[in-house]
Amino acid sequence: MFLRHLSIKFLSPISRRLSDSAVVLEAKTGTYANAFKKFEDLNKPTSEESEPFVSLLKNSKFIDLGDPEGKVVTGKIFHTVDDDLYIDFGWKFHCVCPRPIKNASNYVRGTKVRLRIKELELSTKFLGFEKDLTLLEADCQLLGLVQERSK
């Protein structure tokens, strides 16, 4: 009881002083305060228009996919070298698949294809290296053209 009383006694003059100073500050707004108010929001990213990264990632197709191994995705051929098809399927890396024997002439640049993902990045650790060596490629199996299903 006694202690509580003491603490109140000690605190009260300080709090009063603090509130007084706050009133003074509000009363005269200096040029610095004005400038601060003006430029306060300048460095903030425009998060009002754009969602934060966390919710973007949470609602993305990449998270929906779950474990990518064995999943079927659609990709687009963006380059061909002889019988190698370079396919972009929305991941960091492209994948390279051999041209199938069936309907070979249909696999041209711009064609949409179906793929089964084996591995998203071809990288492993080798003896004598501290870091993984990566081929900068994904590993997928080409299943066929996208249009085949809808026909």
Add this chain to the structure above:
Amino acid sequence: MLKIKNILTLTEKCAPTIRLLSSAVPQPSESTTQIETAQIPSDLQQEVLKHPDYFQVHNLFTVKDLFDARIHYGHKEGSLDPKMLPYIYGSRLGHTIFDLDKTAEYLRRALNVAAHIAYRDGVILFLLRGAQNSHLVERYAKECGEFAHTRFWRGGIFTNSEKQFGAVTRLPDLCIFVNTLNTVLTQHTAVRDAAKMGIATIGIVDSNCNPNLLTYLVPGNDDSPVAVEMYCKLFKEAILRGKAKRKEHLEI
């Protein structure tokens, strides 16, 4: 001493020429009075420098744009450089994911620097290794009237330029590394050389890169063509804004 002498002769040689917003060969002006009128007033320069975001680079992109350009994808955990840990949001089944809120902050800072250097008539050099995206970067560099080097880097282009080119050479004022790796394991030699020569560098660093020698780093994916195009587009826009303001202030 020799170096200082060379710089002096260089400034004398450069004095009657002014580089006007292009990578074209500078045209010598007729009289010295013309140069004096072509200077931006110093109070205006101070105003530009003191403003936290004079060229409004913060509205060039949103986090959603970066997300759509796949900038958050990193390499597998096994190739992660521990120095990149502060910029990484987490790992999704073994693949590192960058925190784009942080990337956006760093990218805005880098774009601001690029715009300021363009405004002050600096020479900007885009660097990249890897055949897949080299034409893309060269095209964007050309579009904003700056320079690109996307081929094999001969050692000493910066550090031994006088011998290599047979004359006093103006080095770039800013190097923008669209990726900082030569191969999967070794860093681009120009990162080290630029640091040696005191040239400011902006670098896109993926999860397997070392950011130590870069002045302004931007953590993010440097492999996908979509991401590379996004960086090029943003830097081009920032540089063009800087140049447009310069044109406006010089009243050309």
